Structure formats: structure tokens, C-alpha cells
Amino acid sequence: MKKALKNPGVQAFVASVICIILGLLIGYIVLLFINPEGAAESIINVIKNFFTWSRANKKLQQFGNTLSKTMPLLMCSLSILFAYKVGLFNIGAAGQYVAGSCACLYAALAWGWGWLPCMIFAIVAGAVLGAVVGMLKSYCNVNEVISGIMLNWISLYLTNTLLTKVKEVASPYTMYIKDVNPSALLPNAGLDKLFNGNKYITIAVPLALFIAIAVSIILNRTKLGYELKATGSNKNAAKYAGMAEKRNIVLTLVIAGGLAGLGAAMLYLTGYMRWECTQSSVPGMGFNGIAAAFLGGLNPIGAIFASFFIQHITDGGQYVNTNFYSSQISDLISSVIIYLCGFVLFIKLTMTGMINRSEEKKLQKIKAASSEGGDR
Amino acid sequence: MLLLIQYTLIFSSVLTLVALGGCISEHSGVINLGLEGIMVMGALGGALMMRYLGTSSALVMVLLVVLAAIVFGMLYSCLLGVASINFKADQTLVGTAMNLLATAAATVFVKAINTAANPDDHSSEIEYVRARKMFITNINGFEFNWFMLIAVLAVIFVAVMLYKTKFGLRLMACGEHPQAADSVGINVYKMRWSGVLLSGAFGGLGGICYILAGVSIWKFENGVAGFGFLALAVMIFGQWQPIRIALAALLFGLFRALSNTYVGFPTLASLNLPGNVYNMMPYIVSLIVLAFTSKTSRAPKAEGIPYDKGSR
């Protein structure tokens, strides 16, 4: 048991579970304050999400919905954790996601491109935005968080302007891809049948999982990962070792931006959602990605489960009793979880400290027993 | 034209107040990326006060609303203080979480009270038409807002505090070289806490000022549209010095004001640009400004580095 707790992977898992439990607890307390009557039921519904449905078919269908929205979230969280490993806080993932949405929807609706070129275009759009942040960082010393935020807003307004050209006349939403250009919809490849014919389950699901594994391999097994992590851990040593540390920063953000852009394509090209051209705030996907990245212990495989969990409770928000509560309670819970992730280092240190102390005590006992009466 | 000046001044006041908050916090050694969230909370505090205060004289109203915003901002900034000073958490992560949390919490809370008052009301809006009038004096068509005066006073207050008092000297020492401060008996944790709480107060003030700037009803789902981050850009452009921050805020305020008033300028209106272009302007300007000013930054040397008494 103690030996297992010393393992950094196990520690990360335990720390994440603590964050989740505390986050849900705080959410519950908030609900209690608003109205004690339905609080317990509502928080349980948030946790249950699609399990609240009694019919198995419906359950499967809703599970599919959550799953299809998990994939873009996973991409955003990979974007953030990839950059974080290189010492960069890519809060601009939200804007890169927006840029990706703009690119794939515009290409699909205005130019009638097929799904693959649309998807690639989304990746490029996200990557370009990432490159801007990277270049500002490495050549002008601009803090990537601040430039990222500025670009989030710029890309939001730009996207609203551009996508207005492909919106429905009567509503602020973009047109349906399935009506205008069905070839831009991601293929289902038969996966929809596994989820009671949920047509939003597409190749995006296996693709996203594959990319998560690929990111893990790149970070841990390749020369590129070795260089990027060295740059993130000690910029000066990377330069001393002849690595192009400025290029590495730009490259990292290009990759991170591309991941976030791809995430957008994985959502909008399923047709599950449409862009609202009058929206006044940046979609939360990129920000929730931060939660998923940290909750997953900054590990790409951990991010898969963390992303699913975050999306799960976000979707669960719609099952609260709306007579008393609002669905934003999920946002509240996930932001509390992000906040608590700031304490993960402390939790881990405490765990290690506790183990070391108890081991030392044991050691001293053994020593005392063996040197009975003897003076050291 | 008058309208442009009026909006420039009020938005500059917001940016000045919030940037001063950021400046104090960073001088103590803590990067406050949660200003955006603190603004939301300050706005919430002020708006609730306006909603529940009922009838009272203008002076009492202004004082109480300001007080509520300050208190809410300070309370909320404790989240940053606890995490970054006592638990040495990643300040970027915590600040980001605070921004998200503030909007979510304010929305949940306002919706809850709206729904409690009227079961059919699921909006996240608070209205304060009458209260807002008390902050405003109309001088020949120019809406003078008391916050403009408050911002000017705040600049003087912060400048004097930083450069003329014992507190300021000690505060800045903690942001520049906490080990040096500690070695002469200054409690670094205490000073950093003071810095964070003061930045909470100024951030909260900025928040209430922001929602009173142009409208009489606020939808809390919208947050404060990146103003907290614009204020950080103002702070960097102002090189962490109160007077320069005020000047930088005027520039940024002007661009922000243009997006509200461009329709009134025939030359601008005739360009027929989409409104979004003007919305983007402050952010684009701040990116460009940052690109040129960040290279030679005079940021406090120890900012963002958690202070650990043990390691010296």
C-alpha cells in the first residue's frame, strides 16, 4: 500500500480523486445553500448524467452524445498539457479552438470542401494562432497567457464576423452542414451503430484516442519530446546543448494550436453543434481543457479519462432541477476542480512526507532495537 | 465627440483601477491573473448592494456600493492568496481557475436569487437603473461618473503609498528580493497577503465601475469580456508605475470607447466596417503594444516565484 502510494502515477491519481471529491462536495454545498430540498438529487443527477435515463437505448444514445463532445475536450486538454510540458501555459487553446471552428465551418459551408480538407484547414488555423503566440513569446518576450487571452477575443470577434456570411437568415446560428454540404460531415464508419445509431459518433472518437497515445509517445519516447521537455524544464541548458530553444517554443505552440483546432473540427464537423454568430464569450471548451489536463495529472492517457469526466459532469448539468438551480453549476464544479488542481503539488508532497515520516519512525525503531543500550 | 471623451474616461478609469490592483500585487511578488474574476465578484457585490439597498441618498448609495465591491473583491482575492502564498500553487493555474469560477459562481448565484424571487425568471441579470443615476452627474451632456474621480485619487494614493511610505518600500522589496526583505525582519508572507488583498480591493472597484460604465442592467453570464487581462496589458505598458499606468489606460480606454461610439463619427461610420472590428481593436492594440514593450520589461524580479522561507 505504502509502496504504491510512493509511485508518482498513483499519487497523481489519488490527488485527482481528492480534487474531484472536494469539487463535487463544494458544488453540493452551493446547491444546499440555494435550496436544500432538491440539492442531493440534483448533484447526483450531475454525477449520473446519462444514467438518469431509464431506457437502455436512450442511455446509450446520451452516452454517445457525451462521448462525441469528450473528443474535442480531449484535444484541447492535450493542447494544454503538451504546451505545459514545455513550460508554456496555453490558455490560448480556447482561441485556437475558435479559429479551428471558424476554418472548418467556413470551408464546409462556403466553399463546399470535403471533411478531410476541412479538418486539415481547422488544424492549420489553430496552428497559425499558436504560432503567433509562440513568436510573440520567443522573439518579443510577451507572456503567453496575456497574448493568448487577447487572441481569444480577437479570434472570437473575427469568427463571428466571418461566419455571419454562412449563417441562417432567421437565426444567429450557422447553417446545417447536412443540408448544405453533407460531404463535410465526418464519416461514422459504422461506429454509430454501437451507440444506438447516434450519428454524432464518428471516426473522431478513435482518431482522438489515437492522438492522445501519439502525444504520449512523442513526449516520452522521441528526440522531439526530449528536446521540447528540456526546453521547458531549463531553457538555458537547452540553448547550451545546441537546441533551437526559440524554434522549439514556436513549434510547441504550433502543435498545441493544431491540436485545439483539430478539436473544433471533431465537434463541428459531426453536426452536433452549430456556431452562434452573436455569442459574446469564448466557448468554454478550451478552458475546460485546462481542467481536464491538470485533472489527468498532465498525462495524455490520464487526460482521456479526465476529459470524459469533465464532459460527463458538464452534460450532467442539464439534469439538475431547473426549478431551483441553473446548469452552470457544472461550470462551477469544474472551475473549483481547476482551482484545487493548484494544490496537487502540495497534496503529493504531503503524501510523500507522510510516507517518509512513517518509514523513518520504523527505521528508528529497528535501529533502537538493534543497538539496545548502545550509544551512538 | 463628447460621448467619445466620456466613454474614454470611464473605460480608462476601469482599466486604471484594475491595473493598479495588478501593479500592487505584482510589486509584492504575486502575479494576479485572477483580476478578471475579481472584477466579476466586485461587480456582483456592488450590483447586489444596488439591488437591495432601496431608497437612500446618493452619497450613502455611492459609498455603500463602493464598499461592497471592495469587500467582495478582497474576499475573492483570498483564493489567490491562500493558494499562491501559503500553498505555493502555480499562480497562472490558480488565476485562470478564479476567472472561470467567478463567472460560473456569479451566474449560479444571480440565477438562484432571480428564480427565488420569481419562479419563471431564469436569467442571470441584475438591473440597477435608478442606482446608476446616483453615480452620474450630467454636465452639459457630459455624463460625469464619480468613478472618474475615484480613479484619479487611486492613482495618487498608490503612487504615494509605493514611493513614500514604509509599507510601499517593504512591499516592493518583497517583489524584488524576498530573501533580502526576510533577512531584515520583514514578514514576506504578510506583505504578499497585503498586496493580494489590496489588488482584490482595486479589482473589485474596477469591476463595479465597469458594469456602471454604460449600461443599467448586467448579465453575469458575460463576465467582464477580458477587461482584467487588458488591465494587465495596461500595467505592463505602464511599466508597473502608477502614473504611467494611468496614461496607458487612457490610450487603451480610447480604443475601447471607439467600439461604443464609432457610429457617431461620420468618417468612421462611412467606412462601413463591421462592429466586431471595433470590438477587436483594444485587444489588437494591446498585442502590438506588448510586442514592442515586453522586451525591456521592468517587472518585479521575484514575481510569480512562491517564497519559501526554508530555501535561502
Add this chain to the structure above:
Amino acid sequence: MEPYAIEMLHITKRFPGIVANDDITLQLKKGEIHALLGENGAGKSTLMSVLFGLYQPEEGIIKKDGAEVKINDPNDANALGIGMVHQHFKLVECFTVLDNIIMGVEPCKMGFLQKKEAREKVLALSEKYGLKVDPDAKIEDITVGMQQRTEILKMLYRDNEILIFDEPTAVLTPQEISELMQIMKSLAAEGKSILFISHKLNEIMEVADRCSVLRKGKYIGTVNTKDTTIEELSAMMVGRNVNFHVEKKPATPGDVVLSIENMTVASKVHKNNAVKNVSLKVRAGEIVCIAGIDGNGQSEFVYGLSGLEPLVSGKITLCGKDMTASSIRQKSILGISHIPEDRHKHGLVLDYSLEDNLVLQTYFEPQFTSKWGFLLRKNIREYAEKLIDQYDVRSGQGPATTARSMSGGNQQKAIIAREIDKAPELLIAVQPTRGLDVGAIEYIHKQLVAQRDAGKAVLLVSLELDEVMDVPDRILVMYEGEIVGELDPKKTTQEELGLYMAGAKRDEVTV
């Protein structure tokens, strides 16, 4: 018996797995200059931390003027009149001298600073003790010597009676050192008690009345400097008779390996160039040392040579090839190895394992990276094990140990193994022995000489006079970014070297 100003009696301080101070007694008389001698890691700084209340000892007591006192934090120490000039100054760079002096004990009315009276007191003190400073200058603009005087004034302003100097001469020029010695003597004559922490035996012999020696956490003894010799002190410090002289055969220089012509490098700190028009040559089979006081452009010179900083002008040739425009990576591949000045800043990725650090300069070679860009972990492990064995790098978990958790000496050994095993034509070693104990220093000096004997060119940059005199075959002295003299270590003396280093003497050096 006269009471001591401060006494630390039978202090024992343990940390997990180590006894940092084992029954140490230190007694400081009123008005004396008392040296505390010991190697790095001997327990000097732990003892001082106990005196300042940063650590609480498990055993032992502290007495002031004969009465037992309890010191819980630095404020208690301040209240008892104990002040310290730290090795790394505790000064706020963007504040003025005056602000730094008054910080913590600011004279004020209603919270507003009253600087006028403070200024008068500071000026009076600086007059009295000959501590020349400009109270309104900013710390970042003044010389290191003046910064140190600011630190001393900080203690005097607080009316401290017990003054501790932690390795105060490391950063000073010989002139400044002798000035400091004078100041210390005049302070002692005024009745202040001074504790002088050092490992420089000459200085201790010159200025101290008595000297206490620590070794590996244990108290060895206290001697009167009048009655002892440098040899005796060094034997007490190290525990055996040390042969400070480096064994080596006469050099047999071969072809020119490195040739630098008119190199100029800009400064990051001030507007002037840090390196001005420097030309030099290093041949195969010789060790050339660049000597000088810290901050005279040596670091920038190495940065310019290795490519970490761009050149303003100049030409670098390695083995006849022009490398002026080459990248760091190209220089490394073509035969320059670089043991950097700051092993934590440049030399290591502290969060990486030892094995990953050992391939920091070579990870991209086909031996370690496959055609598809995957790291060949097995080869890296084998190579790391080979180096660890060959260079005796000790660590907790072998190749998988995190670099951060290794001792300074073993971190340095790892860097040296990595750089030497690359089989370079030119080995640049910048302060390779900084902060290491005598054993490690000997080891590193042997490695440098071995490289020379293998026909490599070695360029050593050093601040330690002993090292400068013993290791190289040729000394070039750098002063304010220029080479001001070339000396033969066999013919010159430390005094002559000192004159060059201080800029008091200079030759036209032609290469």
C-alpha cells in the same frame, strides 16, 4: 575571565540522514576578529543558520555576554545585535543604497518615510569607518565593493555589535580586499566583534586573531593565528596533508587549435561592451587559463566563444576552420566541449535523469536516436552506465537518478564525463571547481591535465588564485573585457598576478 560576546556551546543539528553540526563550540571574544574555517559542506552555514534562528539545534546552547539566550528567528538575532554580510548580498537592486540600509528599521512618521535623518546617520557612519558610498545611487549601478560597503553600513546602522562576514572576499579585487581588511580591523578596534567565514588561508592569517576549524560537521579546534601556519590550518581543514600542487609534466604544445581574433561581445548589464577586441590562441597539448576578478568579461567571453551570446565582431577559428558563424550545435559537433560556469543554469536539466543529462550534447546522434526520431533507450542506458563507471559518478539510483537529487560534486563529475567523453579538440572549463570539496577539486584538476596530455587544447577560466597558479601552462589576465597580460605560472607570483587582475599593471599582449 572576560565574558565572550557570543558563545555557541556544543551545538548539534541533525538533518534526515546527516549530522550537519556535531557538538560544535564557537566562542567569539569582544573586539576580536575570529575566523571560521572549513570546506564546503563542513557545516559553517548550518552553524550560522542556527545562530540566526533559522534552525533550532537538537543540542547545545547560545550565550550572549555570558547569559543564555534563545534565538527563534532572525529578528531575535537582530535584537541581540547580530548582523551578517551574506555571501550573496541581500540587497534590492532597484532600490537606492539608503533605502536598502533603512529597510526593516525605517524611520517614519505616520507610516511616511523620513529619509532625511536616516541619510545623516548613514553619512556620519560612512565617514567614521571610511565606508565610501553614495546614498542615492541605485544598487544596480554601483560596484560590488560599494554594495558590500552598503551591507556593512546596514549592520552599523542597526548598531550591531557582532558582525559576521560570510566569504566576503570572493567577489572583490585585491585592492578592495585589502581595503576590507582595513575596515574590519578598524571595526574591531572600535569594539565590534567580528566573525569571518572563509576558506582562504592567506586572508585568515592576515586579518584574524583566532581561527576555529570545522570539518565534516565536526569541531576540530581553535588556534591563535600568531601561533600557527598555513600548512597546519589546511591540514586541520582537510584532515590530511594536501598537496595543493598539481602534478604534471612540462607541456608540449602542438598546432594551434583555437584562434580568436578581435572578439567583441556586448554586455547584458551595461551599455559598454563586456569583451573588447580580444585575441588569443590555444594550442594542442596546453592549458591556457583566463584569470581575472569576477565580472571582468570572462563569462561573456565564453558565451561569445560557445555561441550562447552573439558576437559584435571578431573571428573564431577552430583547427583552421572558420567557426564565427557556426551555431552552438555545429561547434559542439566539430569539437568544442564546454563545462559551463553555472551547472544548474546551463549544465544540467535538473528534472531529467542522470542518463538523459549524460546524452544532452549527443542525444541526436544515430547511436541514441533512430532514423524515425525515436530515442534508443537501451543504448542511452548502456552508455550512461559506462560513463558512470568510468568517471565514478555516484548517485542514488544509477542512471535513473534525477539530476536534482545528486550532490554538487557528482553533478559536476557528470558534466565533466559528458564533455570529455565527446573527445573534443578544445575543452572549455569555466570555474570547474566552484563550490566543490578538496577531493573533487583534485579529481577535476587531474582530468584537465589528462586532457592536455592527450593532446587536446584546454581553456580554463578561473577566479581562484591557487588554481590559476597551479593548473595552467599559460595565464592570460582579463581586466574590464581586455587581455592585459600574459604570464608564465612558473615565473610569476600571486602578487604580480594580482596587480594585473586589478588593472594596476598591463602589457600590450600580442598573440
